[in-house]
Amino acid sequence: MAKAIPSRSENYSEWYNELIKKADLAENSAVRGCMVIKPYGFSIWEKMQRALDDMFKETGHSNAYFPLFIPKSYLSKEASHVEGFAKECAVVTHYRLKNAEDGSGVIVDPEAKLEEELIVRPTSETVIWSTYRNWIQSYRDLPLLINQWANVVRWEMRTRIFLRTAEFLWQEGHTAHATADEAMDETRQMLDVYARFAEEWMAMPVIRGAKTPNERFAGAEDTLCIEAMMQDGKALQAGTSHFLGQNFAKAFEVQFLTKENKLDYVWGTSWGVSTRLMGALIMAHSDDDGLVLPPKLAPIQVVIVPIYKNDEQLAQLTAKVKPVMQELRKLGITVKFDDSDANKPGWKFAEYELRGVPVRLAMGMRDLENETVEVARRDLKTKETVALEGIVGHIQSLLDDIQKTIYQKALQFREANMFRVDTYDEFKEQIEKGGFILAHWDGTSETEDAIKEETKATIRCIPLDAPEEEGQCIYTGKPSNRRVVFARAY
Amino acid sequence: MAKAIPSRSENYSEWYNELIKKADLAENSAVRGCMVIKPYGFSIWEKMQRALDDMFKETGHSNAYFPLFIPKSYLSKEASHVEGFAKECAVVTHYRLKNAEDGSGVIVDPEAKLEEELIVRPTSETVIWSTYRNWIQSYRDLPLLINQWANVVRWEMRTRIFLRTAEFLWQEGHTAHATADEAMDETRQMLDVYARFAEEWMAMPVIRGAKTPNERFAGAEDTLCIEAMMQDGKALQAGTSHFLGQNFAKAFEVQFLTKENKLDYVWGTSWGVSTRLMGALIMAHSDDDGLVLPPKLAPIQVVIVPIYKNDEQLAQLTAKVKPVMQELRKLGITVKFDDSDANKPGWKFAEYELRGVPVRLAMGMRDLENETVEVARRDLKTKETVALEGIVGHIQSLLDDIQKTIYQKALQFREANMFRVDTYDEFKEQIEKGGFILAHWDGTSETEDAIKEETKATIRCIPLDAPEEEGQCIYTGKPSNRRVVFARAY
Known part of the structure; x- marks a missing residue:
């Protein structure tokens, strides 16, 4: 496992x-x-x-x-x-x-x-x-x-x-x-x-x-x-x-x-x-099951795991899968076919999840009969059974979708964790919970140092697209004309 | 210049x-x-x-x-x-x-x-x-x-x-x-x-x-x-x-x-x-005019130098040359179009020779009229006037030919400078003139060291394909069963 x-x-x-x-x-x-x-x-x-x-x-x-x-x-x-x-x-x-x-x-x-x-x-x-x-x-x-x-x-x-x-x-x-x-x-x-x-x-x-x-x-x-x-x-x-x-x-x-x-x-x-x-x-x-990689940076984009009981079954599955692999490779998609018998399919599934392979195909004898394949996506951990006909186009758009979905998820997470804060008390409370804080700052190193000393938060940056906005420094109350991003950082 | x-x-x-x-x-x-x-x-x-x-x-x-x-x-x-x-x-x-x-x-x-x-x-x-x-x-x-x-x-x-x-x-x-x-x-x-x-x-x-x-x-x-x-x-x-x-x-x-x-x-x-x-x-x-690069390793494989007197001429030449460049690039051939007016064509020719660009095309107004281009190859320093029609295929096979010609030239040079030598006197004479010497050696470090000390030649290698051949070490006269390669080395 x-x-x-x-x-x-x-x-x-x-x-x-x-x-x-x-x-x-x-x-x-x-x-x-x-x-x-x-x-x-x-x-x-x-x-x-x-x-x-x-x-x-x-x-x-x-x-x-x-x-x-x-x-x-x-x-x-x-x-x-x-x-x-x-x-x-x-x-x-x-x-x-x-x-x-x-x-x-x-x-x-x-x-x-x-x-x-x-x-x-x-x-x-x-x-x-x-x-x-x-x-x-x-x-x-x-x-x-x-x-x-x-x-x-x-x-x-x-x-x-x-x-x-x-x-x-x-x-x-x-x-x-x-x-x-x-x-x-x-x-x-x-x-x-x-x-x-x-x-x-x-x-x-x-x-x-x-x-x-x-x-x-x-x-x-x-x-x-x-x-x-x-x-x-x-x-x-x-x-x-x-x-x-x-x-x-x-x-x-x-x-x-x-x-x-x-x-x-x-x-x-x-x-x-x-x-x-x-x-x-x-x-x-990444998540608790392992890496989640955007397809554009994944060393292996698609892994195919055949599910078989004997060499004859493996041969049949291999024959079926081979043209799919060839077509995928022609499109520049990196595919691995894992037919090793050292490990069971369940072990392989977990292993490729750990390594963040974006798409996993699994094919057993019933799929062979039905001309289908099981397609699992790493990011959402969903599975579906898909007809072999048109599978290549399906995978191609799936990879695009995964790339976009991962980005959107990260973006939504960030949006949900950006806070506009106007008092130092609120600031201290929020910084303990995490996230980025948009707050006014008086522009001095002294204030920046004091806040860092007291809260371990640093000014990550003054956003290039920060709108002008009159306000008061959360720490000194002095005037400020744009919010900066505070956070604890790696 | x-x-x-x-x-x-x-x-x-x-x-x-x-x-x-x-x-x-x-x-x-x-x-x-x-x-x-x-x-x-x-x-x-x-x-x-x-x-x-x-x-x-x-x-x-x-x-x-x-x-x-x-x-x-x-x-x-x-x-x-x-x-x-x-x-x-x-x-x-x-x-x-x-x-x-x-x-x-x-x-x-x-x-x-x-x-x-x-x-x-x-x-x-x-x-x-x-x-x-x-x-x-x-x-x-x-x-x-x-x-x-x-x-x-x-x-x-x-x-x-x-x-x-x-x-x-x-x-x-x-x-x-x-x-x-x-x-x-x-x-x-x-x-x-x-x-x-x-x-x-x-x-x-x-x-x-x-x-x-x-x-x-x-x-x-x-x-x-x-x-x-x-x-x-x-x-x-x-x-x-x-x-x-x-x-x-x-x-x-x-x-x-x-x-x-x-x-x-x-x-x-x-x-x-x-x-x-x-x-x-x-x-x-490389030669006395500069680098000679095999096309497969040349950062610029083809340089195109327009020869013009005014902007209008340049515009005409550029229009003519552009589709050729596009076609070459489609084939994965690296092309540079040097229309800078900072230097004269003669200076550019010398510069690209120095840098080892394998193929140089030059095109002036007469070429434009005649639908031709001057093609110069760096390795042999030959020039020819070639019809623009079919120029892309011509260049492609020219690059192949240059790659082969450079190899053949180096091979011939090596063959002409490999000497089979059977006495130490001959050896000492030849080593001063340069080249690789195929000679018998008794297999001991002492002999190798002595020869190196006296002639600055080292045993470069025992060739993997050296045929068995009975002989006597040039230095000690002891028996040897294959020739090794001696040379002075970098």
């Missing part, structure tokens, strides 16, 4: 951990805070990568690769940047091991000390802008639109698989522009790309907004973000897009000759999403 | 370096030995990755991801493995920076010392086999067929862009099997995949062989390799596939229950190719 996982209501956090384990997505490694992404989990990440990469290329970006290591002095060049990252840097100090003289094994060779320590990149602005310096001379070299798929390391003290790990995989876009406007347009464009990916691929509705100065990327003038609601009502920042102004250009002396033949500093952006999206995907849709 | 590069005969090494620079493939970074792969270079690497990844998946492998860091103690578990890698390990010793008390900037925080130092992976056998221990219990869990795309670090003292860099990108397959035979079959299968990729995609003929014990991977029982000849007659090892026996299984206690219900150690393989292939690709085919 199914490997059971705790229910969400029992223990949300344990449900998450066990689901990741039982669905074979990832595990913690022996290296503190570093994860192993297992083949099934990685195949979901590969689908995400492919879709995002296509979107980056459609918007004119090229991939490149920059060094893993950053000289310590580079990191220091942008003051707020080093401030933001110094406390979580893995530092390479030596380049050789040697045998210990007492024969106890290998030790770090003290004679192989680096002249300058190297930081394992926590993000690549510094090493990339130091490179851009040589790539950019005139306005003709701009815009420079580059993305990198890479691993990065941030030595976090408390880690959580996919959500916060010492090493994670991500993409980081780094662009350079001739004007502030162009850079700001790029910042917004990439936020839109992320939002579109989250909504159309991950079936996860997001709020587009700007971070408060407190929550900005270290070195950015403005940080835009997409925020998603998880099923426990907490927020998850799913992607960020930063307007860097001329900060990194100034730190690394990246100047260009304008059309008017004047020297000016280049304007920059950077933007990234990471394997954190895997955590978001899991927590947005 | 074209940015000139030195000729191969003048200075092969400078030709290589300048070509990489001028064709915009890569550059050295400020971090010693680490390269920046520029967008054009990276787009070639992406094509290689995609083709290889498809081949790995077709042969049943899945991708996964394992940690960048390896605890020092893991590396030591397999004796010859640590022996092989200890001298070139980047070591992480600390996890935090802090502000220096004298205000001089950031320093490594001495209080943030790791309990156990971490090695930046030079290869991942140790961290992967320590993980496999938990994944494998019984023969039902085997074979385990996993690949990883990753960056690795080997702190080489003398580096050379693409060929030998401190950090490089690669894929590493790591498989586990129930029997020695199955593992050996896998080792050979993956060598075949590499050979097929080298020959069919890179248009680079390779010799499949086994390494001598001296040249084996640290921790392997047998190392198979593909060796290619560069245009200076030197050899380049383009890929390796290792039979690990039970070495890593024993080091990491990976046992499984056999069908017969007995405990046994698992059999392993590992295999990899890296960004080194970029160096091989460049040196195998």
